[in-house]
Amino acid sequence: MTHPTLRSSGFSHVRPSIRNLMILLFSVSLAACGGGGGGGDSTPKVSDGGTGSPGAAPTTPAGSPSASTTTPASPPNGATTTPATPPSAGAGSGSTPSQTSAPALTVNADQQQTAPGGANVTLTASGSQDISKVEWALAPGSPGSLAQTSGNSVEYIPPPTGTVIVNNIVNVIANTGNVTTNITIVLSGSANVNSGTAGAISITPLAPPSQDSGTPNTPVPPAPGVYLIAGNDFGAGIANGTGTSARFDTPSAVARDAQGNLYVADSANYVIRKISAQGVVTTLAGMPGVRGNVDAKGAAARFSRPSGIAVDSSGIIYVAETENATIRKVTPDGTVTTLAGRPGESGSTDGLGTDARFSSNSKNIAIDLAGNVYVTEMFCVRKVTPAGRVTTIASKCGSAGSADGPAADARFSHLKGLAVDSAGNVYVVDGGVSRNGSPPNTVFITTASIRKITANGIVSTLAGASMSLQVGTEGAGDALAGGAAAALGFVNGKGTEARFRFPEGLTIDRAGNLFVSDRGNQAIRRITPDGVVTTVVGAPGEGGSVDGAIADARLMAPAGITVDVAGILYITDDVHHTIRKIVPGSSVTTLAGAAPQSGSVDGTGASARFNGPRGITRDANGNIFVADTLNRTIRRIGTDGIVSTLAGSPGQMGTTDGIGSAARFGGPLGLAADLTGNIFVSDVSRNIRRITSTGAVSTYAGSIYSPGVTVDRNGDVFATSDLAVIKLGPQFGIVAGATRLSGTDDGVGTAARFVSPSGIAADTVGNLYVIDNGSAIRKISPAGSVSTLAGVPSQYGTQDGTGTAARFNFPQSLTVDVEGNIYIAETYAIRKITPLGIVTTVAGASVSGQGNGLSNIYKPLGLVMTGPKTLAFTSGNGVFELRLP
Numbered sequence: 001m002t003h004p005t006l007r008s009s010g011f012s013h014v015r016p017s018i019r020n021l022m023i024l025l026f027s028v029s030l031a032a033c034g035g036g037g038g039g040g041d042s043t044p045k046v047s048d049g050g051t052g053s054p055g056a057a058p059t060t061p062a063g064s065p066s067a068s069t070t071t072p073a074s075p076p077n078g079a080t081t082t083p084a085t086p087p088s089a090g091a092g093s094g095s096t097p098s099q100t101s102a103p104a105l106t107v108n109a110d111q112q113q114t115a116p117g118g119a120n121v122t123l124t125a126s127g128s129q130d131i132s133k134v135e136w137a138l139a140p141g142s143p144g145s146l147a148q149t150s151g152n153s154v155e156y157i158p159p160p161t162g163t164v165i166v167n168n169i170v171n172v173i174a175n176t177g178n179v180t181t182n183i184t185i186v187l188s189g190s191a192n193v194n195s196g197t198a199g200a201i202s203i204t205p206l207a208p209p210s211q212d213s214g215t216p217n218t219p220v221p222p223a224p225g226v227y228l229i230a231g232n233d234f235g236a237g238i239a240n241g242t243g244t245s246a247r248f249d250t251p252s253a254v255a256r257d258a259q260g261n262l263y264v265a266d267s268a269n270y271v272i273r274k275i276s277a278q279g280v281v282t283t284l285a286g287m288p289g290v291r292g293n294v295d296a297k298g299a300a301a302r303f304s305r306p307s308g309i310a311v312d313s314s315g316i317i318y319v320a321e322t323e324n325a326t327i328r329k330v331t332p333d334g335t336v337t338t339l340a341g342r343p344g345e346s347g348s349t350d351g352l353g354t355d356a357r358f359s360s361n362s363k364n365i366a367i368d369l370a371g372n373v374y375v376t377e378m379f380c381v382r383k384v385t386p387a388g389r390v391t392t393i394a395s396k397c398g399s400a401g402s403a404d405g406p407a408a409d410a411r412f413s414h415l416k417g418l419a420v421d422s423a424g425n426v427y428v429v430d431g432g433v434s435r436n437g438s439p440p441n442t443v444f445i446t447t448a449s450i451r452k453i454t455a456n457g458i459v460s461t462l463a464g465a466s467m468s469l470q471v472g473t474e475g476a477g478d479a480l481a482g483g484a485a486a487a488l489g490f491v492n493g494k495g496t497e498a499r500f501r502f503p504e505g506l507t508i509d510r511a512g513n514l515f516v517s518d519r520g521n522q523a524i525r526r527i528t529p530d531g532v533v534t535t536v537v538g539a540p541g542e543g544g545s546v547d548g549a550i551a552d553a554r555l556m557a558p559a560g561i562t563v564d565v566a567g568i569l570y571i572t573d574d575v576h577h578t579i580r581k582i583v584p585g586s587s588v589t590t591l592a593g594a595a596p597q598s599g600s601v602d603g604t605g606a607s608a609r610f611n612g613p614r615g616i617t618r619d620a621n622g623n624i625f626v627a628d629t630l631n632r633t634i635r636r637i638g639t640d641g642i643v644s645t646l647a648g649s650p651g652q653m654g655t656t657d658g659i660g661s662a663a664r665f666g667g668p669l670g671l672a673a674d675l676t677g678n679i680f681v682s683d684v685s686r687n688i689r690r691i692t693s694t695g696a697v698s699t700y701a702g703s704i705y706s707p708g709v710t711v712d713r714n715g716d717v718f719a720t721s722d723l724a725v726i727k728l729g730p731q732f733g734i735v736a737g738a739t740r741l742s743g744t745d746d747g748v749g750t751a752a753r754f755v756s757p758s759g760i761a762a763d764t765v766g767n768l769y770v771i772d773n774g775s776a777i778r779k780i781s782p783a784g785s786v787s788t789l790a791g792v793p794s795q796y797g798t799q800d801g802t803g804t805a806a807r808f809n810f811p812q813s814l815t816v817d818v819e820g821n822i823y824i825a826e827t828y829a830i831r832k833i834t835p836l837g838i839v840t841t842v843a844g845a846s847v848s849g850q851g852n853g854l855s856n857i858y859k860p861l862g863l864v865m866t867g868p869k870t871l872a873f874t875s876g877n878g879v880f881e882l883r884l885p
Contacts, residue, residue, distance in 0.1 A: 105134075105181050107174050113186040113548075116143075117161030121185055124153045125174050135175045142170045143187060156185060186547060224885045225853025226843070229624070230643045231610040234876020235577040235596030237858040238269055238288035238828065238845050244594045246281035247858065248273065251572040251593075253309045253364070253505070253560035254579060255317070262570055262591075263317050264579060265306040265560070272306060272319060272330060275579065281592050284317075285334045288845040289809075289828030290798060293324045293343035294336075301336035303328070308365035308375070308418070309560075318373050320365040325358045327365070327375060327384055339373070340388045348380070348397035349390075356390035358382065359397065364418040364506075366426070374426055376415040381428060381453065393426070394453050400434040402445050402466035407457035413447040413466065417506030417561070419514060424455040427462065427514055431503040433484075444469050446487040448500040450516060450527060462514075463498045463531050490521045490540045491533075498533035500525065501540065505561035505571070517558035517571055524558060524569060524582060536569070536584050545576045545595030546588075553588035555580065556595070598877045600631045600650035608643035610635065611650075613874040615671035615813070616862030617679065624872055625679050626879055627668035627862065634668060634681060634691060637879060646679075647697050655685045655699070663697035665689070670719075670759070670813070671862070674711045682706040688719060688728060701728045708771070708813070712762040720757035724750075725770055725780060735768070736786045744776075744793040752786035754778065755793050759813040763820050774810040777822065777833060789822075790839050798829070798846070806839035813863045815871065825860035825873055830882060843882055857882070 105127040114121055125134045136146055136154045143163065147155035156172060170185040237247025250268035257263070260277035263284070271286035285301045292302030306328075308320035317330040318339070326341035340356045347357030361378040368374070373384040380397040384390050394407040401411025414432025421427070430447045437443055449464030467487040489499030501520030508514050514527040515536065523538030537550050544554035557575035564570070569582040570591065578593035599609030613635070615627035624637040625646065633648035647663045654664025666685030673679050677693040680700060688701040688709060704726070706719035717728040724737035736752045743753025755773035762768050766782035769789065776791035790806045797807030808831065811824045824831040829844025841847055843854045860873040860880075869884040 105174060105176055107172070107181055107183045109183060109185060111185075114156075114158050115187060116159045116163045118158050120147070120158070121156040122153060123156060123172060123174075123183065126152070133176055137173045137175070138171065142172070144170055146172070158187060223853065224883050226856045227881045227883065228606060229872060229879045229881050230605055230608045230637050230641065231613070231876075231878030232597050232606050233594055233878060234598075235594055236268070236876070237577070237856070239856045239858075240273075240281050240283060242281070243279045243592055244590060246275075246592045248572075248577045248579070248593050249858075250574040251560065251577065251579065252307045252574055254562050254570050254572050255309045255311045256562050256564055256570065257311045257315050258313065259315075260564070262562075262579065263309055263311060264572065265309040265319060267305050267307055267322075267574070270303045270305065272303070272309070272317065272334075275592050279591060285330050285336050290845075291323070293321075293326065293338075295328075295338055296336060298334040301334070303336075307363040310365045310367045310373070312367045312371055313369075318365055318367060320358075320362045320375055322360055322363055325360050325362060327358065327362070327373065340384050340390050348377070348392070350382075350392055351390055353388040356384075356388075358390075364416055364428075366418040366420045368420045368424055369422060374418055374420060376418050376428055378415060378434075379412050381412075381415065381418075381426060394457065394459055400436050400445055402430070402447055402449075402468055404451075404460050405458070407453070407459060410453075410459035412451065413445040416504050417516065419506045419508040421508055421512055426453040427451070427506060427508065428453065429503045429506050429516065430464075430466065431500065431519075446484050448488050448503060448520075449496075450500075450503070450506070450514060461496060463495055463527050463533050464500050464503070465496050465498075488520070490518075490523070492525075492535060493533060495531040498525075498527075498531075504559050507561045507563045507569070509563045509567055510565065515561055515563060515569055517561045519557055519559060522555050522558070524555070524561070524571065526584075537582055537588055545573065545578060545580075545590065547590055549587055550585060553582075555588075596877060598630070600628070600633065600645070602635075602642075602644050604641050604643065610874075610877045610879070612877065613879065614861045615669055615682070616864050616872055616874050616879065617671040617673045618864045618866055618872065619673045619677055619679075620675055621677075622866075624864070624866070624879065625671055625673065626874060627671050627681065629667050629669065632665045632667060634665070634671075634679065647691050647695050655683075655687060657689075657698050659697070660695040663689075663691075663695075670706065670708045672709045672711045672717070674715050674717075676715070680709050680711060680717055682709040682719060688717070701732070704728075707758045708760040710760045710762045710768070712766055712768070713764055714766075718760060718762065718768060720760050720770060723754050723757070725754070725757060725760065725768065736780050736784055744772075744788075746778075746787050748786070749784040759811065761814045761816050761822070763816040763822075764818060765820070767820075769814055769816065769822055771811050771814060771824075775808050777808070777811075777814070777824065790833050790837050798826075798841070800831075800839050800841055802839065803837040806833075806837075812861045815863045815865050817865050817868065823863060823865070823871055825863040827859055829857055830860065830863070830871065830873075842884055854882075854884075 108124050110122045136149050144158045172183050174181055236249040239247040248266050251264045252267040253265040255263050262275040264273040266273045269288045270291045271288050272284045274282050274284040286303045287299050291304040294302035304323035306319045307322045310318045315332045319328040324343045325346040326343055327339045329337050329339045340353055341358045342354045346360050349357040359377045362375050364376040366374045371386040375382045379400050380395040381393050383393045395410050395412050400413050402413055403411040412430050413434045415428050416431055417429035419427045428451050430449050430451050433446050435444050445468045447466040449466055450462045452460050452462045465487045488501045491499035500518050503516045504519040505517035512529040516525045518525045521540040522543040524536040526534050526536050537553055538555045542554055543556040546554040556573050558571045559574045560572040562570050571580050576595035579591045581589050581591040598611040601609035610628050612630035613626045614629040617625050622639045626635040628635045631650045632653055634646045636644050636646045648665045649661045656664040666683050668681045668683050670682040679691040681689040686705045687699050689697055690700040691697050704721045706721045709719045711717050722739045723742050724739050725735045727733055727735050737754045738750045742755055745753040757770045757772050759771040768780040770778045772778045773793045775796050776793045777789045779787050779789040791808045792804050796809055798809050799807040809827045811826045813825045814822055816822050820835040822833040829841050832840050832842045844857045845855055847854045860875045862874040864872050866872045871882045873880055
């Protein structure tokens with residue numbers, strides 16, 4: 001499915017502790033690091049950003065003899081499915097059509113990958129359809145050709161040798177007239193490649209019968225679940241599934257057990273995920289989107305930003321938690337206990353179990369053959385025995401530096417990755433920027449090195465460099481830039497001749513070779529036991545999620561890394577939210593997750609591109625309109641599924657009124673439609689804009705910053721602004737609340753108080769509903785009486801219940817159906833409030849666990865009713881539809 005985290009470009013993939021200094025003082029030198037930033041905040045952040053990096057090519061899990069795709073009756077998590085056009089929202093709330101299984105169509109390929117000038121690929125269709133009537137086509141932009149366009153089997157012919165490949169994903173479409181399904185083929189063999197998005201599965205209505213036939217055919221409605229309408233997946237998410245259908249949010253570390261299972265610290269989802277040897281992703285412990293510290297089994301356990309992960313020889317998993325400042329232990333069946341540290345109490349105290357303290361920088365973890373656990377903090381390395389005894393084995397936890405020597409005298413600057421060899425030597429990544437002292441005696445330390453701690457506590461630098469510079473009151477910027485120039489780079493060589501750029505993860509193979517995820521260089525580096533550094537894959541300034549041969553493959557932000565007994569590497573990419581598999585000297589594939597794509601492309605379904613869409617509304621004719629926030633445009637999705645740009649010009653900021661592309665927006669947020677086809681837009685430029693059906697844009701109201709706008713049954717326009725709800729147009733005035741007077745008081749008109757009103761919606765009888773302070777839903781009657789319908793201002797949570805017993809977790813938008821039920825787009829869920837104030841969760845991670853299509857909801861933003869039991873929402877870089885039972 002989809003997953004919205006509206007991300008900034010530039011340096012948001014670099015750790016927060018050094019990000020500000022980097023941006024301020026030497027952003028130019030790091031521009032080659034690439035763009036994108038991870039998600040995970042409970043409130044989405046909207047900021048300027050360019051087109052996202054290329055998406056990941058889909059991969060077939062290990063053991064699969066061929067690639068195939070099937071149209072399921074109920075789409076799996078991660079499937080991109082366009083449903084039949086929903087009924088009009090005004091059609092009433094009659095009974096929901098009975099769900100029937102969709103006719104099946106399966107396409108198999110005799111090989112998943114070829115190359116320019118390479119072997120043809122044979123595609124074969126099968127299923128319950130009349131496969132002799134299958135029509136075949138290449139999606140726009142797919143290189144190569146088809147030998148024929150109909151029949152149950154066709155040949156895909158790759159382009160000639162030497163062709164420059166712009167898109168190395170071939171999307172082949174098979175259509176029977178009733179069911180359409182796509183299959184993707186990867187074209188490798190060119191250094192100039194961009195990965196595309198896996199093909200969308202579409203279930204279309206059955207064709208009407210001829211006049212002399214019997215009973216009319218009935219369109220097959222998709223089963224309850226989440227379906228792609230337009231755009232594509234953002235990459236981040238919570239979905240379980242196989243391979244690229246699964247989703248992660250900022251996966252920070254990965255570890256492997258003896259049976260070939262991988263375990264991932266899915267940091268911003270607050271869970272531990274398991275990837276089986278067959279590529280099936282499940283949630284082992286924790287509840288996606290719900291942070292905390294609870295020792296329990298499976299979904300009852302709670303984590304808060306798990307960051308480091310390791311597995312011992314018996315299959316026990318150890319987790320370093322950033323926010324809880326604890327070390328947790330997870331058994332193979334998902335039972336979680338706390339090994340050391342006390343939740344919420346940070347420090348550097350050695351001791352036994354809960355008497356010990358860890359800092360909030362405990363991010364990496366490793367295990368030796370005796371079962372001892374090693375943990376890196378910012379400036380020191382800690383050891384935890386199997387009994388939970390914690391000691392500090394190197395450096396002083398509160399002191400930065402870059403000195404080698406005995407454990408007590410050695411100093412580190414910014415410790416990250418960690419590995420232990422069979423002799424008990426500990427290796428750490430020291431990669432970042434820190435400082436000691438204050439002006440006029442400030443010392444800036446820039447490090448990009450791999451350090452070794454022997455069993456007897458001697459610290460040395462195995463590879464890479466560091467630089468410490470002392471400055472006076474002036475010259476801090478020059479010192480930092482100078483240190484960066486000396487310590488950072490991309491150089492292979494031996495020992496301190498080598499250079500890295502913000503290295504992060506570390507692992508070690510049986511021969512004692514170290515492998516480093518060189519994040520800033522978007523590469524994986526290898527260090528032999530005697531310190532010789534070479535590059536395994538990747539190149540600085542050429543980030544992406546391109547699968548294929550080693551020479552062609554690209555990485556974006558490699559973070560966690562582990563290696564198996566065969567020397568195969570597995571890494572996490574916490575910007576593109578994927579798990580990649582690297583066979584040194586051979587190939588790179590995406591094992592799980594899918595990389596995001598953004599842009600501004602008109603088209604149909606998954607071929608369209610958005611960039612951080614937010615607001616959404618629907619007109620009386622069934623057209624959907626989207627505030628494409630980061631593109632600064634308003635997009636239209638017709639009932640035929642075609643996406644077009646109604647107003648604004650992609651990437652062009654302003655407040656100019658005009659027709660179509662001549663108009664300019666600062667950053668459209670909320671949308672609302674009236675009965676005559678006008679669209680009202682709340683814009684970050686502090687204006688409410690009106691767009692006619694012909695695309696003519698005018699300023700309806702100025703000097704108003706409003707995150708939400710709505711139109712009632714009479715055509716009156718309302719917006720939330722400052723601490724009040726206002727009515728726009730000729731009858732401009734405050735409906736409820738008072739500017740500059742904050743509070744939670746219910747009351748009539750200006751006697752009521754709001755804390756931070758945002759989203760707003762109107763029902764069919766004239767009531768207004770407002771999200772207040774990300775935690776309560778307030779109701780304003782037609783007479784102006786304000787009451788709290790559900791939740792409590794400033795009290796957050798995810799509890800269902802009635803009225804003030806319920807809790808909300810930063811809802812972003814709301815909509816109302818014809819029966820007066822309110823639907824709320826919340827961080828990880830869609831919630832429903834009946835007219836009596838009864839709150840339930842209708843879609844999200846907590847709904848029927850992870851095995852139900854309704855569970856696949858991730859950070860929805862805009863929300864609008866499209867039928868009695870269907871809602872459209874924006875999320876990530878796509879527009880999706882939720883079909884309820």
